[in-house]
Amino acid sequence: SAVISQKPSRDICQRGTSLTIQCQVDSQVTMMFWYRQQPGQSLTLIATANQGSEATYESGFVIDKFPISRPNLTFSTLTVSNMSPEDSSIYLCSVGFGTNQPQHFGDGTRLSIL
Amino acid sequence: GQQVMQIPQYQHVQEGEDFTTYCNSSTTLSNIQWYKQRPGGHPVFLIQLVKSGEVKKQKRLTFQFGEAKKNSSLHITATQTTDVGTYFCAGAATNKLIFGTGTLLAVQP
Numbered sequence: 523s524a525v526i527s528q529k530p531s532r533d534i535c536q537r538g539t540s541l542t543i544q545c546q547v548d549s550q551v552t553m554m555f556w557y558r559q560q561p562g563q564s565l566t567l568i569a570t571a572n573q574g575s576e577a578t579y580e581s582g583f584v585i586d587k588f589p590i591s592r593p594n595l596t597f598s599t600l601t602v603s604n605m606s607p608e609d610s611s612i613y614l615c616s617v618g619f620g621t622n623q624p625q626h627f628g629d630g631t632r633l634s635i636l
Numbered sequence: 637g638q639q640v641m642q643i644p645q646y647q648h649v650q651e652g653e654d655f656t657t658y659c660n661s662s663t664t665l666s667n668i669q670w671y672k673q674r675p676g677g678h679p680v681f682l683i684q685l686v687k688s689g690e691v692k693k694q695k696r697l698t699f700q701f702g703e704a705k706k707n708s709s710l711h712i713t714a715t716q717t718t719d720v721g722t723y724f725c726a727g728a729a730t731n732k733l734i735f736g737t738g739t740l741l742a743v744q745p
Contacts, residue, residue, distance in 0.1 A: 564724065564735045564736065564737050564738050565724070565735040567733070614678060621728075621732060624684055627678040629677075629678050
């Protein structure tokens with residue numbers, strides 16, 4: 523399966539700042555996704571990153587807060603903007619070959635906001 | 637909206653005991669997938685079930701997909717300490733994968 527590198531692995535940020543998380547895959551993939559996982563909770567899909575076009579956001583998530591880029595088939599970024607303590611979470615990127623197909627996850631970014 | 641619930645939320649077993657987690661969807665699924673997340677780790681894909689009534693085995697793990705394609709189960713025979721983690725089912729429907737609430741398995745040696 524694809525090797526997925528996610529950076530940074532963790533960060534502690536100040537309230538009101540923004541952080542960009544990078545996801546790099548070692549091979550071209552059709553689909554890239556961004557999830558949020560609160561400690562001890564399930565995974566919630568933030569958006570599907572579309573290559574060359576705007577991401578598709580899930581209910582409750584907006585582009586102004588979570589801008590996403592996907593310039594090619596192996597790379598995507600998620601920015602968490604104007605952070606507040608409620609944004610403290612694990613952010614995961616995943617890849618797959620279809621919206622209903624198995625996904626492979628990066629190691630995640632553990633984000634804490636003070 | 638579509639929901640995928642799992643029970644139990646948490647289970648603690650003695651090593652060697654069996655374990656089962658159940659997954660129920662509010663809607664009919666095109667397929668169901670199972671993932672394992674070790675403490676501090678990321679979810680790892682285990683298996684995908686597509687057909688109604690399908691049963692698949694991976695060593696001590698047995699996965700079932702219900703006849704109505706709305707429920708599934710994962711059974712582990714003779715648990716080992718390496719089985720510790722959270723098991724998530726993920727239901728595929730309407731071009732989206734919805735992760736279940738998860739079952740945390742603790743195994744006491």
